[in-house]
Each structure stands twice: as structure tokens, then as C-alpha cells.
Amino acid sequence: MKFPGKRKSKHYFPVNARDPLLQPAQAESETARSYVVGIDQTLVDIEAKVDDDFIRRYGLSVGHSLVIEDDVADAMYQELMSGNLITHQFAGGTIGNTLHNYSVLADDRSVLLGVMCNNVQIGGYAYRYLCNTSSRTDLNYLQGVDGAIGRCFTLIGEHGERTFAISPGQMNQLKPESIPEAVIAGASALVLTAYLVRCKPGEPMPEATMQAIAYAKKHEVPVVLTLGTKYVISDNPEGWREFLREHVSILAMNEEEAEALTGQSDPLLASDMALEWVDLVLCTAGPNGLYMAGYTEESSRRQTQHPLLPGAIAEFNLYEFSRAMRRQHCETPFRIYSHIAPYMGGPEKIMNTNGAGDGALSAVLHDIAANGYHRNNVPNSSKHARSFLTYSSLAQVCKYANRVSYQVLNQHSPRLTRGLPEREDSLEEAYWER
Secondary structure, three states: OOOOOOOOOOOOOOOOOOOOOOOOOOOOOOOOOOEEEEOOOOOOEEEEEEHHHHHOOOOOOOOOEEEOOOHHHHHHHHHEOOOEEEEEEEEHHHHHHHHHHHHHHHHHEEEEEEEEEEEOOOOOOHHHOOOOOOOOOOOOOOOOEOOOOOEEEEOOOOOEEEEEEEEEEEEEEOOOOOOOHHHHOOEEEEEEEEHHHHHOOOOOHHHHHHHHHHHHHHHHOEEEEEEOOOHHHOOOOOHHHHHHHHHOOOOEEEEHHHHHHOOOOOOHHHHHHHHOOOOOOOOOOOEHOOOEEEEEEEHHHOOOOOOOOOOOOOOOOOOOOOEEEEEHHHHEEEHHHHHOOOOHHOOOOOOOOOHHHHHHHHHHHHHHHHHHHHHHOOOHHHOOOOEEEEEEHHHHHHHHHHHHHHHHOOOOOOOOOOOOOOOOOOOOOOHHHH
């Protein structure tokens, strides 16, 4: 487990040379490790350059998004492959992206639950999905299906217009019996997306998702939910509030989803309102950076050394140096908030907005899993005097999430190809000595 945040190597937890005064030296066992598990609609993003005749022949509408049947998707894919028209094939899916990025950052295990084609053709979309997923992401629990996984086609026309065609395939056919209780029981977090419980009648994915949530609640594993899009939430905001209150510990959203959920256009007020239902909130706000909100034990709160920030909640970041806790573990719960502006003012040229929020969430998950890893290996450390949820302060988690989000915005793929640099060239030496 690589540890997150602003730390020189000497500050990393000494995995191979533990202090015998803290814990008797022992071989690192699987039970002492930390990982996260997630469920996703496995899909591949396919980008191709086509002419206008191609768009017409497949009954698509230029500049719009349409759902297509599997046989149409198969024919389209074969024509794109034979004509050498495909420019990119990326493994996609909100949770798949998040788990991949987590494993790249932590250099450690994550577990993906979902479906995969029983027959994988070399060079095909399912093959690309497997190739573009970190080798540290455990795919051994995927359920095999006879048919295609999801495919999302981005077709770039002669004049640069983007037309989208989506084929769900078998991505919602994950069955409840394919959810391994033992894997969820040992995880630091269960990561889900709102899309999983919105499927066609008869598809088993919602039931499988609720089975996973039941296992997580049974074993006191935090449930993490990312909202998807504002359109999913705006259909039934009250229903989603109840879902959060009943099942979710950690909420990830952007400012548009936050407004659809809470009615608040201010991301800070929306995050504060969401604390009525969950324990920790991550809200990305585009060019305004990102916000986090959570709970800590009042007697354990720590004041910031950063300038106090104005906002709808006066000096809201006063206690951002506190570590987050689940509300149920606090004797006297106290709300804490933090905000950070885009790293380096944001990229000079944004290559890709798809996946920036997933990148930020992967950093939060890394910090949570690092806390579990440290607690397992050094249980009597002063860092675990209380049942903290994160390893770092809220301000530090914000900084880390912000940096990962920048990295994703700066590249074409929503998935990281390598971890963050140990030292940032843009930062002065003094930064690392604090």
C-alpha cells in the first residue's frame, strides 16, 4: 500500500521494517491488507471517425445520443473494425474507472464485480477492457455472460460533430448469487453508482446491488455512492435522499447533481445538507475546485493553519485539519468542511472532462483504505485512538483528490496510466519539509 498525500518516503508507513515496539514483527498476511470493492456496468468507450453516410445507414441522429440494439451494435462494430476507423477503445464505467485509478495510486488490490464476455476475442472491445484495467484490480469475481458487455460509441463526423450510440448489451445481468459476501466483509469500502439501481424491469443488477449493500451493512463496511448525472437524480430527488439515509455512508457528486439532489446551487450548502443523510461528502465544482464535508468528534477537532475562507457558512474551513469519522462513531458529532481551488489553476488545455470526479473519488478511497491498512498493522498507534474514517485530515484529502482530478483532466483517457510523481516539479522544496 502506497500512502497518500504530501509525504516524503521517510514518512511512509514502514511496511517491511515495522517498529517491534508497536507490534511484534510478523509476515504480512492477506487479513492485514486493505482493499476496496465495487460494482459496475462493465462497458467500453469506442471512438471512431466516420462519414455522414455511416451515421444515416445506422439510423442515428447527428449530435445526439441514442440507445441501439445489440445486433445493430455488432454490425456497427464489425464495420468500424474492418474499415480501421476506430481511433480509441477505452475501458469505461464510473466504478471501473474509480477502482482502476485507486489501484494505480495505491499500487494495491481492488475488486471489481460485474459481468464479462465468456468468449473474449483478441483485439476486440472486451479484450481492450481487460487490457486497460490495472493488473492490481482483481477481476476474478466477474460473472461470465454469453453476449456483449456495454459499448458506448462516440462517432466523430466529417465536420467534427459527435454522435453517440449506446448498446447496454449484458452489462445489467449481474446476479445476486454472484456477489461474494466474504469479499465485501473484508473491504474498506463498497463503491456503487446510482445507475445500478435504474435498470429495465427483469434485469437482476438492482437486486445484486441491494444484496451487496446488505452484506456491507452486516459487516459495517462503508457504502460509497457516486450519483451519475443530474438527470438520474432530478427524476426523484426525495427517493434518492431516502436511499442515501438508509444505505449510504459516503457520497460523491458534482455541483449539478448536488443541486438536483438538494435544491441548493451553492456546493457548500448542498454538501452541508447532504450531511443530514450521509457521513462524508465529496462535491466537485468544475472551475471552482472541490468541496468536502464530514463529521468528526468535537473533542478531537483541529483548527486549520490555512487562511479562513468566506462562504455561505462563515469561516467554514476553520476545522479542516480534523480527520473525518462516521457519525455513528462520534459521541458529539461536529461538522467539518474544506475547499480547494483547482490545482495550478487547472490544466492549460482540458483534454477530457469524463472521469475527473471518478479520479477525485479514487483519491478519497485511497486515503480511507490507507487508514484501514495502518489500523490493521499498527492497531495501538495514536492515530487510531478513535474510529477515524480517513488517514489524513479533511484538508489533506481535499488536496490529494484535487491533484488526481487534475491529472485526469490533463489526459485523453479517464484512467490513470501511472501514479502521481513523488515530488512535484511545480512546488518549492519548503513544501515537502512542513
